[in-house]
Amino acid sequence: MATRIAINGAAGRMGQRLVALGSADKDLDIVACFEYSGHPKFGQDAGTVAGIGEIDVTLAEETAAEYAAIIDFSVPAGAHAAVERAVNAKAALVMATTGLEEEHQAKIREAAQVIPVVWAPSMSTTVNLTMKLCEIAAEALKDIPGGADVEVLERHHRFKEDSPSGTALRFGELIANKMGITNFVHGREGRPGARPHNEIAYHAIRTGDNPGEHTIIFGLLGETIEMTVRASNRDCYATGALQAAKFAAGKKPGLYNMNDVLGL
Numbered sequence: 199m200a201t202r203i204a205i206n207g208a209a210g211r212m213g214q215r216l217v218a219l220g221s222a223d224k225d226l227d228i229v230a231c232f233e234y235s236g237h238p239k240f241g242q243d244a245g246t247v248a249g250i251g252e253i254d255v256t257l258a259e260e261t262a263a264e265y266a267a268i269i270d271f272s273v274p275a276g277a278h279a280a281v282e283r284a285v286n287a288k289a290a291l292v293m294a295t296t297g298l299e300e301e302h303q304a305k306i307r308e309a310a311q312v313i314p315v316v317w318a319p320s321m322s323t324t325v326n327l328t329m330k331l332c333e334i335a336a337e338a339l340k341d342i343p344g345g346a347d348v349e350v351l352e353r354h355h356r357f358k359e360d361s362p363s364g365t366a367l368r369f370g371e372l373i374a375n376k377m378g379i380t381n382f383v384h385g386r387e388g389r390p391g392a393r394p395h396n397e398i399a400y401h402a403i404r405t406g407d408n409p410g411e412h413t414i415i416f417g418l419l420g421e422t423i424e425m426t427v428r429a430s431n432r433d434c435y436a437t438g439a440l441q442a443a444k445f446a447a448g449k450k451p452g453l454y455n456m457n458d459v460l461g462l
């Protein structure tokens with residue numbers, strides 16, 4: 199039987215891809231598409247907005263339909279609403295929204311005590327695989343003579359509202375945990391002096407319509423490792439989120455990540 203899902207932020211860049219790809223998946227049934235009531239297309243058919251033709255689900259704030267999982271690609275306020283919707287519906291939550299304040303993050307962790315939650319800053323298979331590769335590199339280089347300088351560079355479209363990306367922050371967190379790094383900086387200016395070893399720096403580029411690219415640099419004396427993972431469209435994220443919804447539906451309450459979904 200198809201997994202009944204709801205999409206929060208359904209008229210957004212990601213929401214539209216979820217509607218399009220979810221509608222094409224015979225193992226999924228999109229029964230609700232939530233949107234901000236002030237959105238200019240509120241009340242319209244979600245399929246029409248996504249460019250795939252009508253799916254008989256309108257962009258709304260409420261639904262009488264029951265669903266097994268809700269996927270959130272919205273904004274912090276939308277994520278807050280998605281958590282409440284999921285808990286009230288006793289549905290699994292796939293949380294993809296980034297740039298969340300600590301209070302929102304705490305609410306997600308609290309919800310995971312009563313519903314299954316898959317929470318990841320990137321739902322892309324290749325990004326989560328690259329995270330694993332970076333952890334291997336960090337472990338191997340943590341005591342390398344001369345040290346390894348780690349910098350995280352991310353590139354996104356001009357419309358992205360948060361910075362650095364949630365994915366970049368997660369790369370830094372995973373590497374820092376392996377290398378015992380405790381200092382984080384965002385860009386550099388003035389005369390900061392020589393770079394200390396105990397530091398990870400983030401650099402955010404915002405240009406055009408880039409759907410997401412991350413480069414992780416391990417800079418040694420005499421040699422450098424650079425790992426780059428880039429998306430050419432948003433479908434990698436939508437596909438991963440839809441897979442996460444299938445994974446989480448019916449699971450016991452708890453906090454899961456994309457390694458659990460992908461078996462990494």
Ligand SMILES: NC(=O)C1=CN([C@@H]2O[C@H](COP(=O)(O)OP(=O)(O)OC[C@H]3O[C@@H](n4cnc5c(N)ncnc54)[C@H](O)[C@@H]3O)[C@@H](O)[C@H]2O)C=CC1
Nearest residue numbers: 207209210211212233234272276294295296319320321435
């Ligand atoms: N985890 C992942 O794999 C990925 C995460 N993201 C994140 O997803 C979020 C959304 O990204 P985009 O789709 O590009 O943004 P977007 O701005 O195109 O879409 C956000 C949508 O949320 C809607 N929204 C706002 N408040 C709402 C509410 N209270 N209830 C329901 N909907 C509401 C907006 O009207 C808009 O349609 C961002 O935080 C982004 O960083 C984006 C791509 C991949």
Ligand SMILES: O=C(O)C1=N[C@H](C(=O)O)C[C@H](O)C1
Nearest residue numbers: 296319320358363364365410
């Ligand atoms: O806003 C985006 O587009 C993306 N945001 C996510 C993040 O902040 O990590 C994931 C992906 O890079 C695309």
